[in-house]
Every structure is written in structure tokens, then in C-alpha cells.
Amino acid sequence: xxxxxxxARCQGHGRCYDLAPxxxxxxxxxxxxxxxxxxxxxxxxxxxxxAAMNCPEMAIDVEQ
Amino acid sequence: xxxDDRFAGDADERFTDRTSHGRRNEPTIGPVxxxxxxxxxxxxxxxxxxxxxxxxxRQRCPVAHTDRFGGGWLPTRYEDxxxxxxxxxxxxxxxxxxxxxxxxxALAPAGGTPPITSDPPFHHGARKLLLPAFTRTAIAxxxxxxxxxxxxxxxxxxxSSEIDAAVDYAQHxxxxxxxxxxxxxxxxxxxxxxxxxxxxxGINLPLTERLEGIGALFHYLSAQIDDHLxxxxxxxxxxxxxxxxxxxxxxxxxxxxxxxLLLVAGIDTTWSAIGASLWHLAGHPGDRERLVAExxxxxxxxxxxxxxxAPVTMARLVREDMTWGGVEMKGEDWLLxxxxxxxxxxxxxxRADEVVIDREVNRHAAFGLGIHRCLGSHLARMExxxxxxxxxxxxxxxxxxxxxxxxxxxxxxxxxxRLPLKIG
Numbered sequence: 001x002x003x004x005x006x007x008a009r010c011q012g013h014g015r016c017y018d019l020a021p022x023x024x025x026x027x028x029x030x031x032x033x034x035x036x037x038x039x040x041x042x043x044x045x046x047x048x049x050x051a052a053m054n055c056p057e058m059a060i061d062v063e064q
Numbered sequence: 065x066x067x068d069d070r071f072a073g074d075a076d077e078r079f080t081d082r083t084s085h086g087r088r089n090e091p092t093i094g095p096v097x098x099x100x101x102x103x104x105x106x107x108x109x110x111x112x113x114x115x116x117x118x119x120x121x122r123q124r125c126p127v128a129h130t131d132r133f134g135g136g137w138l139p140t141r142y143e144d145x146x147x148x149x150x151x152x153x154x155x156x157x158x159x160x161x162x163x164x165x166x167x168x169x170a171l172a173p174a175g176g177t178p179p180i181t182s183d184p185p186f187h188h189g190a191r192k193l194l195l196p197a198f199t200r201t202a203i204a205x206x207x208x209x210x211x212x213x214x215x216x217x218x219x220x221x222x223x224s225s226e227i228d229a230a231v232d233y234a235q236h237x238x239x240x241x242x243x244x245x246x247x248x249x250x251x252x253x254x255x256x257x258x259x260x261x262x263x264x265x266g267i268n269l270p271l272t273e274r275l276e277g278i279g280a281l282f283h284y285l286s287a288q289i290d291d292h293l294x295x296x297x298x299x300x301x302x303x304x305x306x307x308x309x310x311x312x313x314x315x316x317x318x319x320x321x322x323x324x325l326l327l328v329a330g331i332d333t334t335w336s337a338i339g340a341s342l343w344h345l346a347g348h349p350g351d352r353e354r355l356v357a358e359x360x361x362x363x364x365x366x367x368x369x370x371x372x373x374a375p376v377t378m379a380r381l382v383r384e385d386m387t388w389g390g391v392e393m394k395g396e397d398w399l400l401x402x403x404x405x406x407x408x409x410x411x412x413x414x415r416a417d418e419v420v421i422d423r424e425v426n427r428h429a430a431f432g433l434g435i436h437r438c439l440g441s442h443l444a445r446m447e448x449x450x451x452x453x454x455x456x457x458x459x460x461x462x463x464x465x466x467x468x469x470x471x472x473x474x475x476x477x478x479x480x481x482r483l484p485l486k487i488g
Contacts, residue, residue, distance in 0.1 A: 011433070011435065013431060013437060014199075017200070026199060026200055028199065029196060029199065030198065050424060050425065054426060054427060055427065056427050056428065056429055057434075058427070
């Protein structure tokens with residue numbers, strides 16, 4: 001699974017890096033981005049999925 | 065002391081003068097006849113329980129209207145609230161408090177208190193200046209002091225068997241946090257409560273009285289700016305005085321307006337969220353006991369309490385006459401942007417009208433949507449979580465001392481203003 005934070009939609013709510021800091025990071029202004037090229041290791045999809053589903057701006061694309 | 069011409073002369077008089085020009089309407093008073101055609105967010109019924117009214121409107125008339133306040137609209141569906149929040153082309157943020165006063169068009173695009181009153185493209189730069197101070201990482205550094213202060217407040221109340229959690233606890237926590245960030249004396253807290261009341265709750269006062277209150281706020285800010293010019297320090301006030309936008313220092317109105325925004329918006333919103341959360345837990349022993357037993361659930365619970373009791377409603381001004389959502393809007397009509405109503409839309413949330421304390425997926429809009437996402441959301445979340453954590457640790461058992469004695473604020477920020485709790 002791969003995740004990607006769309007910078008055009010992200011408003012810096014920070015839900016992704018709050019819920020799954022191992023997969024998402026904040027920049028100096030609070031906007032989110034994916035770590036490790038967005039690659040989610042097998043077996044950890046649920047946490048990444050929950051982070052994506054909690055984004056109020058629906059800014060996180062998930063590729064299965 | 066360096067002479068800074070921007071703040072020379074009677075700065076506070078200029079601030080007040082500038083914010084007092086605009087369009088005024090005669091207040092319409094009297095009870096609401098029909099919420100779909102005559103809504104009034106200052107009505108006692110709305111303050112007591114807006115959710116029942118919003119649920120009813122969502123079913124029979126998704127966009128309600130009123131002639132009060134010079135005309136305005138109230139969408140209640142999540143999708144409509146989101147559409148407005150994302151549409152800064154057709155809805156302006158020049159005035160964000162729906163009242164009988166619309167700020168002067170000449171204040172656009174910055175508005176009186178940038179960036180909340182700013183529209184694009186000005187908005188972007190004004191907001192960008194503030195973002196670094198409010199990131200989750202920057203806010204995390206304030207957590208130990210916030211926790212210590214919560215304990216100090218409860219220490220000061222000793223072994224009381226009854227505590228007014230709104231008056232003696234909730235309100236003080238955000239006041240201390242934001243005054244520390246701005247570099248204001250902590251003992252000025254009680255004055256801040258008066259400013260908040262004038263700006264946000266004073267919308268039912270005669271306009272002259274409300275403007276006097278706003279004048280007092282700018283008088284205070286002006287004195288703080290002077291003090292910071294004479295004694296610069298590491299805080300947001302000195303930061304704003306020195307900050308540059310497009311290579312130029314901010315004008316005096318921008319500095320004072322942003323300081324006023326941070327002070328007012330940072331206080332009663334979080335005060336309301338802490339109070340509403342404690343009110344809920346006082347009346348729902350099952351949720352309270354679960355959080356005492358499982359403190360790790362608190363961050364999830366905080367999101368659900370924010371969804372169910374979102375304290376903040378915003379407002380916009382319609383830019384030009386248009387048909388929107390099946391209704392005919394006029395330029396300068398108000399649009400009351402109810403995030404609380406959006407958060408309880410059953411089309412968006414399962415069991416929307418229930419507090420599900422362990423709700424895993426919670427795409428709520430308590431901090432708004434789009435470019436005006438609450439700048440202080442990380443601060444508010446930290447304060448709310450720490451305030452509840454400390455309270456539950458110190459007073460794991462509590463209940464409403466007298467449900468009828470609880471009073472709720474009127475206007476666009478909703479939370480308990482009196483909340484007597486029985487301890488033990």
C-alpha cells in the first residue's frame with residue numbers, strides 16, 4: 001500500500017502525523033507529508049488507513 | 065528606544081476609529097417565529113440546545129434564512145457547510161461575526177483582524193507568518209507549563225466539594241497559554257474575559273456599548289505594543305512588530321488586529337471546549353469511568369467531544385447576488401457557517417447525534433475546513449487533552465451539582481459559562 005498527501009488539499013490539521021507519526025511528518029508550517037516515499041509495510045495498513053480516513057480535507061490518497 | 069513611526073501618535077484611537085466604520089442595522093428583537101425563515105443565533109433556545117433546531121432544519125429546509133442582522137443564511141448539511149468553507153470566491157471573510165455590524169468594505173482584503181478576516185490572495189502571506197508558532201512541535205513545548213498550571217488551578221481550589229469548572233478552571237487555561245505566547249502579564253487574565261465578551265458575546269448589546277468594548281481591547285493592545293517596542297522580547301508580540309510581508313513591515317493595524325485575533329480567538333473557544341467536555345463527562349458516568357480506566361483513549365475521545373460539541377461557528381459575507389443551494393442570496397447577506405451543524409449531519413457521520421467516545425474515524429470540521437483552518441488547532445487540542453487529563457487524574461468522580469444552574473454562552477462560540485460540578 002502507498003499513501004500520498006496532496007499539498008493542494010492539505011491545510012495542516014495534522015491528523016495524519018498525530019495518528020501515524022511513523023508514516024507521516026509535519027513541515028515547519030504544520031503541513032503534512034508522507035515518509036519513506038509513502039510506502040506502508042505489509043501488516044501496518046490499518047494504521048495508515050485510519051490516519052487517511054481522519055483527514056478532514058480528504059487530502060490523503062491511498063493506493064492499494 | 066527605536067522610534068517606530070507606525071505606532072506613533074494616538075495609535076489606539078486610530079485602531080478604534082478604523083474598526084468602528086461599517087454598515088449598521090437596527091437590532092431585531094423578540095422571539096423567533098420560525099427557525100427556517102427567522103433564525104436568530106442569539107436566541108435563548110439556540111444557546112440552550114442548538115442541535116435540535118439544526119437537526120430539524122437539516123431535514124425540512126437545509127438552508128434557513130433570516131431578515132435579522134440585515135439578512136442572512138444558515139446551511140445545516142455537512143456538504144453545504146464544506147462548500148461554503150471552500151468557496152472564498154463567492155463568500156468573503158471580511159466580517160466573521162454575524163451581528164448588526166458589517167465592517168467597512170475599505171478594510172478588505174486584510175479585514176480588521178488578519179488573517180481570519182482576510183481573503184485571498186492577501187490571506188496566504190498573513191497566515192504563513194503565524195504558522196510556525198502554532199505547529200504541533202512548537203505547541204508541544206508549551207505542554208509542561210500548561211499541565212503545571214492546570215494542577216496549580218486545582219491546588220488553589222483545595223478540597224472543595226463543589227467547583228465551577230467553567231469559571232474556576234476552564235477559562236483560565238487558554239487565557240494563560242495565549243497571554244504567555246503574546247507576552248502579556250499573566251495577571252491581566254480577568255481583563256481578557258471582558259474583551260472576549262465584547263467581541264463575541266456582546267453582539268446582543270447596543271452597538272455603541274460593543275464598540276466601546278472593542279475600543280478597550282485596542283487600547284490594551286496599544287499599550288502592549290508600546291511596552292514591547294521599549295522592551296523587545298521573545299514572544300509573538302515582538303515577532304509581529306518585526307515581521308515582514310513582501311519585504312515590508314506590517315502596518316500598525318495588521319499588528320494590532322492579529323494580536324487581538326490571537327487573544328480573543330484563543331480564549332473562549334478552548335474555554336468552551338474544555339467546559340463542554342467536562343459537562344458531558346459529568347452527565348455520562350459511563351464515558352467518564354472509561355476514560356479514567358483507559359487514559360490512552362483520551363486523544364480519541366477529545367476528537368469525538370470536539371465533533372459533538374464543536375464550540376465554533378463562523379460567518380461569511382456573500383460577495384454578490386447569486387443563486388446558491390436553491391436560494392437567492394444578496395450581496396452582503398450573512399452566511400452563518402455552522403461547523404457544529406455539519407458535525408452532526410447523519411449523512412456524514414454514523415450515529416451523528418451520539419457521543420461515541422472511541423469513534424475511530426472522525427473526519428469532523430470543528431476547526432473548520434479549507435484555507436481558514438483554525439490556526440490554533442494544535443494549541444486547542446493540547447490544552448483540551450491536558451485539561452481533561454489533569455482533571456480526571458485529580459477528580460475522577462464528579463457529577464453536575466445542579467443541571468439547571470448550568471448556563472451556556474450566546475452567539476457563535478458555544479460552551480458553558482457556569483458549570484457547578486459536585487466532586488466525589
